[in-house]
Amino acid sequence: MDDEQYPGFRDFVSARGPALSRAAYLLTGDHHAAEDLVQAALARVLRHWRKLSDGDPESYVRRTMYHLQMSWWRRRRVAESLAAVPPEPGGDDPHRTTALRMSLERALGELSPRQRAVIVLRYYEDMTEAQAADMLGCSVGAVKRHAHDALARLRTRAPHLIDEEVGRRDLAIG
Template sequence: MARGDDDFIAFAQASSSRLQRAAYLLTGDQHQAEEAAQATLVRVYAAWGRVSRKDPYAYARTVLTNLLTDQWRRPMREYATETMPEQQTAQDVADVVSKRRWLIGVLQALSPRERAVVVLRHFFDASEAEVARELDLSVGTVKSLNSRALAKLRITAGHVPPLRNGTEAGVAL
């Protein structure tokens, strides 16, 4: 193994699931999210010597966001397959699916830039300055996009759909 590979492997194991969840929030598609997270890790590995001494996770967030933004600019291509994707065998799959569909539906009401700001600010807990740097925007633009997006979410969201037992719950990703 090359020098630094062990560090990258540890980084990839620690951050891949969070990158994939963030990509899912940004895309609304599980397969596209998996591909984006993998492509992000490939690009981070290519730059590992340069970014490992700084903040590799911040670099990975930037790469993920830029990668997905580039995909939104290009026309989407979908390739049909003959096999169905694997199904989950969890107890309350219907509840999980309805919560995720609700969340993705709500997030799709936002523009790609607004969605990127909301996910970076509230899923990654990045500061306004970090989001501005990663998206190459001014801090004021990040603030206004975040404010506008949250207002849209309040209007669009309505209420969280209840679980089967009648209680309301947050969305777990």
């Protein structure tokens, strides 16, 4: 890649790459797929870098990632599989944070790609409903519906995650 032809691109990737990778991992649930997603989005951005570099290239990369993930999911159409036994809630295990993270990843994996994208945008990226709708190219009502359905599904499939969060708040308050 020629730095003169794409000024600032290398710096942008160095600065924002880790955050983009984390968001991609939350969308895909797989490190390798997340790497592929970020690379594909950056490759698309590179083609339009001269126009994008003056504005907000990160939002364009993120939008591209969300749309690519939806497109890839539609092509794969992987059947949903449920665990025979729900994951155990963390106890006094010293690796509780790791177990909780894995449980959350499993629960996110049970959501549809659109629901997962809405949850990631709203609660990880801390976007408003309007921002998430704009990012996904849908209405605010659709974002609300996907969030509602996703949270309902998480409450039924992984109630221990809610109990864990309530316990953390109680500890912080008390």
